[in-house]
Amino acid sequence: MIEYRIDRRSGVATYQQIVQQTKQALRLGLLQPGDKLPTAREVVEATAINPNTVLKAYRELEREGLVEPRPGLGTFVRRSLGNADATGDAALRAELVAWVDRAFAAGLDREDVTALTTAVLDAREQRTSAPAEAAGGGREGTS
């Protein structure tokens, strides 16, 4: 069963860390269709995070069609993140390698490149999340 590692200092929202680690496990084949995710209780006992964070992450994975809750049994993997993505990843990776080469040729160092990509990712995130942010999220009942 997957074990989540939560880094409170990473700046990445806790529920996002769970989503990302689940996807990573799906890509690497560590989680496969039919596998059970740990219960909210199991995750929070190991990580000391808020139970709603886990539920929020699982809802997100469910929305993406990756997992499904089975009432009374738990949350199960529906499909893997397999080869289709890997070929796409390979093409993107090749482009990124070429881009990083150009960046270094232009005189940027590792920190410049990291700062630049972070800034671009942040700007993109702000563009996509700005309208949704206002809605906020209340806590839902635990029943």
Add this chain to the structure above:
Amino acid sequence: MGDDGTPQAAFTATGLGRRYRRRWALRDCDFAIPAGAVCGLVGPNGSGKSTLLTLGAGLRQPTAGEVRVHGLRPGLDAELRARIGFVAQDKPLYPRLTVAETLRLGRELNPRWDQALALEIVEQGRLALTSRVGELSGGQRTRVALALALAKRPDVLLLDEPMSDLDPLSRHQLMGTLMGQAAEHGTTVVISTHILSELDGVVDHLLLVDGGQVRLAGPVDEILGAHLLLDGREGLPLEPHTVLEVRHTGRGVTALVRPDGPLAEGWRSEPPSLEQLLLAYLRSPEAPSLNTTVPSSPLEVAA
């Protein structure tokens, strides 16, 4: 859930005040913490946190207004006693009892007692059941006090700086157990602390009291979402936003604001972390308060 589908409030205060001789420790406090919330109670020393928790536990009675736990009056309505767990800051226990005897007392006094959970918590800390409570270290006594409070299986758990004398491993273990119980039973947890970094990722609600007054109350997402941390050149306009704190750093300015409309060109903005937000409020006692838990219409009060 209430009749109208909104989450039922587990812990509410209406015009709550408590005076010690001439000094008001709490005054005109209004808030509502929903059932199942994990609420961080924050504030400087002497701000009224402990008073608030003892009023919630029914160990003291208000001087003004009222406090309710699941609609009942703590300390007055007897059926509430089994439903509230309280760990006071000084963790009062019987020093001459052994750990086992202390747990037996808990079992006999509490109808919903969970002996397996109590033993798990004690054994996780490698405490001998035969040790006398008076001979344990401060952190070990805290563990016994938390075992008592959690194994009682209360609906509402009020914890006054429970983690302050625990080592990092125990802190992580007990916070995990606490969150596990909240996940399993929907326990409402109100936890006061000075260690702000400890709250991040743990609490979903926040109550900041300062000078006996509520300064922030509401879901963490909502409170964080209502603020922005701005960073820009000196001279950029801050109106019409509500400014909570401004700091000048050479040619630059950083400000924590509650935005009201679009930002002026030139500001870089990011959402504050919980710790950044709380520190800014604690540094600026005159900053306006924000309470999203109390309806502006007085409908609730009648019931």
